[in-house]
Amino acid sequence: MSAIIPPNVLGDIPRTPAGLLSNREKDRLIERAFLGLYRWYTARSQETRNWNADKSFDWRAMNHDLPGEIITVVQGFFAVEQYAPDYTSSLVNLVRRSHGRSHFQMRWGSEEEKHADAWENAVLFSRQRSPEWIAEYKERLKSKQWELPFPDAIHNLVYTVFQERATQLNYLNLMKIAQGKSDKPHLKDVRDPVLAKVAQTIAVDEAAHYNFFLEGVRLYLYYYPQQTLQAIKNVIAQFSMPAATLVPNWEEFFETVYRAGIYGPRDFSRDVMQVAFRNLGIESRKKLEEGIKATREVPDFEDDSRVQTIIWDTFDYGSVEGDVRRLHVKIQDYENEIGFSELDPTEFIENPEVPRTAQE
Ligand SMILES: [Fe+2]
Ligand SMILES: [Fe+2]
Numbered sequence: 001m002s003a004i005i006p007p008n009v010l011g012d013i014p015r016t017p018a019g020l021l022s023n024r025e026k027d028r029l030i031e032r033a034f035l036g037l038y039r040w041y042t043a044r045s046q047e048t049r050n051w052n053a054d055k056s057f058d059w060r061a062m063n064h065d066l067p068g069e070i071i072t073v074v075q076g077f078f079a080v081e082q083y084a085p086d087y088t089s090s091l092v093n094l095v096r097r098s099h100g101r102s103h104f105q106m107r108w109g110s111e112e113e114k115h116a117d118a119w120e121n122a123v124l125f126s127r128q129r130s131p132e133w134i135a136e137y138k139e140r141l142k143s144k145q146w147e148l149p150f151p152d153a154i155h156n157l158v159y160t161v162f163q164e165r166a167t168q169l170n171y172l173n174l175m176k177i178a179q180g181k182s183d184k185p186h187l188k189d190v191r192d193p194v195l196a197k198v199a200q201t202i203a204v205d206e207a208a209h210y211n212f213f214l215e216g217v218r219l220y221l222y223y224y225p226q227q228t229l230q231a232i233k234n235v236i237a238q239f240s241m242p243a244a245t246l247v248p249n250w251e252e253f254f255e256t257v258y259r260a261g262i263y264g265p266r267d268f269s270r271d272v273m274q275v276a277f278r279n280l281g282i283e284s285r286k287k288l289e290e291g292i293k294a295t296r297e298v299p300d301f302e303d304d305s306r307v308q309t310i311i312w313d314t315f316d317y318g319s320v321e322g323d324v325r326r327l328h329v330k331i332q333d334y335e336n337e338i339g340f341s342e343l344d345p346t347e348f349i350e351n352p353e354v355p356r357t358a359q360e
Helices: 007-012 023-048 068-081 084-094 099-125 131-142 153-178 193-223 225-237 250-259 265-279 285-296 304-314 317-338
Strands: none
Touching (some): 023 193, 068 131, 153 225, 193 225, 193 265, 225 304
């Protein structure tokens, strides 16, 4: 997060007030936590979610008579996921200086790649799209390239939290339809245990992704509250699903998803935004926006302390600190298990800017 400053302006850098963490130190702490979390995540991913897109599902048993709109949905999910190489290369490059984050993005990419292959298998084995049609569709998709929705790492990190949660929700709601649990009359007779298992398996991965990125945003929120709150506000102001501008007939897909009761603006607000807010100690969008606005209204000549007070009042920093502490305990348990703790343990360092008296 710290700026790269040319040597000729080094003299202009404000010195970190005594007792506070410098940006360099904050960046080091965030990087260490990311690295520890990434090691924990990888072990867990291999132990609990090591499925295969071809062999983990009984593809021949897939329902051959699924309604056309379910095929439209599955095809759209495939279209979004098949940009996995673009997502991964852009994100790896963005965070290439961070060991924990760049290696994580490769692991993440390897999981997203499985999602693309599993959804493609589902389209193929539905027997409602020919292999030639799929090949042509893929060619059309691949002719366009996905690009980062935001130029900097913090905004993209925040974006990914909302995106992973939204994706998980989409898949869980398709799973319910495939289990015959749709509350839409025209879909209540749909049954496909294979499709239900695919949707559920991928949704579990998306939940793990959501959690990883959520922990990352909590770290930034704890050490860099002002920039992170601003990034959250910016991301929700213009949130859309990835590849929405790249996939042909996106509107039709989006309409179908909405009419099937899978995902729409209300779901985003209630089951994505509010869930993520709760996990980040943010009470509501209104409270977030008011907090950010209030910091701008502090006149320049006043000292920084009023801005600081407003920022820390904008979210529940106590709960975020508790979450960041728990993350460190999880990493430390993992490091104890391996033996890293004897050589190079990850430690939690409190942010001294957190208002202690109000908290007690
Ligand atoms: Fe995915
Ligand atoms: Fe994901």
